[in-house]
Amino acid sequence: MRDEWFRADRLPHIYCAGCGNGTIVNCVLEAVSMTGWDRKNTVFLSGIGCSSRAPGYILTDSLHTTHGRAIAFATGVKMADPSLHVVVFTGDGDLAAIGGNHFIHACRRNIDLTVVCMNNHIYGMTGGQGSPTTPLGKTSTTTPYGASETPFDLVDLAVAAGANYVARWTSFHVKQLTEAVLNGLNTPGFSLIEVRCQCPTSYGRRNKYREPVDYITHLKAHAILKDKWESMEKSGQDMPADSFPVGEFVRRARPVMGVPDEA
Amino acid sequence: MKLEIDESRCKGCNLCTMVCPYKIYRPGSRPNRKGIYIPELDRPERCPNCRLQELYGRRLCGVCALICPDQAIRWVPEKPYEPMKVVIEY
Ligand SMILES: Cc1ncc(C[n+]2csc(CCOP(=O)(O)OP(=O)(O)O)c2C)c(N)n1
Ligand code: SF4
Ligand code: SF4
Ligand SMILES: [Mg+2]
Helix, strand or coil: CHHEECHHCCCCCCCCCCHHHHHHHHHHHHHHHHHCCCCHHHEEEEEECCHHHHHEEEEEEEEEECCCHHHHHHHHHHHHHHCCEEEEEEEEHHHHHHCCHHHHHHHHHHHCCEEEEEECCEEEECCCCCCCCCCCCCCEECCCCCCCCCCCHHHHHHHHCCEEEEEEEEEEHHHHHHHHHHHHHHCCCCEEEEECCCCHHHHHCCCCCHHHHHHHHHHHHHEECCCEEEEHCCCCCCCCCCCCEEEEEECCCCCCEECCCCC | EEEECCCCCCCCCCHHHHHCCCCCCCCCCCCCCCCCCCCECCHHHHHHHHHHHHHCCCCCCHHHHCCCCCCEEEECCCCCCCCCCCCCCC
C-alpha cells in the first residue's frame, strides 16, 4: 500500500488546494508499492519547483537538488550503485528548460532511471512564468498577450532521443497513470512518464481554469488515446483544438546503462 | 470498513466529487473551522470498499483516494455490523 511510503508526519503537504502534483505522487507511490521494492534501496530525486518538492514527502533516502540537475544527480547515484532503484520527480521547467540537455542525454545514454514529469505548462513555484511547454496562445506572467512560441512535445523529444519507455497521461487518468509508472519502473533503461496536470494557482487563474475541477475537466475532454489519434491523423481529419494524444508511445530494448550485470 | 475524509488534510478542492462512480461525494455546504468546505458524503456505505474490502482482502476501485491530492480519503475498520433490534410495543 502506498501509505507505507508517505512521511505521514509531513502531511498535509504545501501544495495549493487541488494541485495536480499531489495526485501524481499518489500514483507514483502506488506503482512503487506494487513493485515489491525495499524502501532501503529506492531513491527519489528532484530538482527545484513545486513538483520537485515531492521526494520530501516520501519515506526513503532522497535528494532535492538544484534546478534542472535532478537527472545529472540521478545519473551519479545510479552509476555509483546500479543496484539502487532511482526515480526522479521533475517539472516542465526543471526538465525541459534549464535541464533540457541533461534530459536528452540521459535518453541517449538510456540510463536506467524512471522520470516522472509533472507538466503544468508554467513555472509554478516562481509565480507562473512561461515554460517550454506553455501552449500557444496561453497566458503566463511572461506571455501576457498569449504564448507565441511553439512548445516542446516532451514525448516526441524522449522518443527521438532514445528512451526505452515513454508514456503520457494526465492527472485525471489515475489508474492508467499508475500502470504506466509501473511499466516505466519495470523497463530497464530510461523511462519518461509525462503527466499533464493542473496548477490552479499560477496557470489556471490566468487561463480561465480557476477551479481545480475546471482544468481536470479540460484534460479529460482533450486527451485522445494514441490509437485513435493515429487513425484520425491517417484519415486526414483536423485535430480538435488543444487536444493531445495519451497512452504508451514507446517500449523497446535499446542498449542501456546503469543496469546491474545479471551474472 | 468506513469511508472517511480526514479534515486535517482535506483542502476542499472537490476533485473527489468528479470521479466517484457512485456519486458519494457532494461539494460541501458549510465551512469548517479552517474555512474549508469539506465534501459531504452521501450514503458512503454504498462504496464497494466499505462492503467488500475485507472479503476480497484488497482495495477495490479507490479512484477517489488516488485522485485526492491531499491524501485525505481513507477507509477505517468498523465494529462488526450489528442488526438493530426492533422493539415492538403493544
Ligand atoms: C539555477 C536556478 N535558476 C532559477 C531558479 C528559480 N526557479 C525556481 S523554481 C523555477 C521553475 C520551476 O518550474 P517547474 O520545473 O515547471 O516546476 P513547477 O513549480 O511548475 O512544478 C525556477 C525558474 C532556481 N531556483 N535556480
Ligand atoms: S503554484 Fe501551482 S504547481 Fe505550485 S503548489 Fe500551487 S497549484 Fe501546485
Ligand atoms: S479530493 Fe481530497 S482534498 Fe479534495 S475535496 Fe476531496 S477529500 Fe478534500
Ligand atoms: Mg511547471
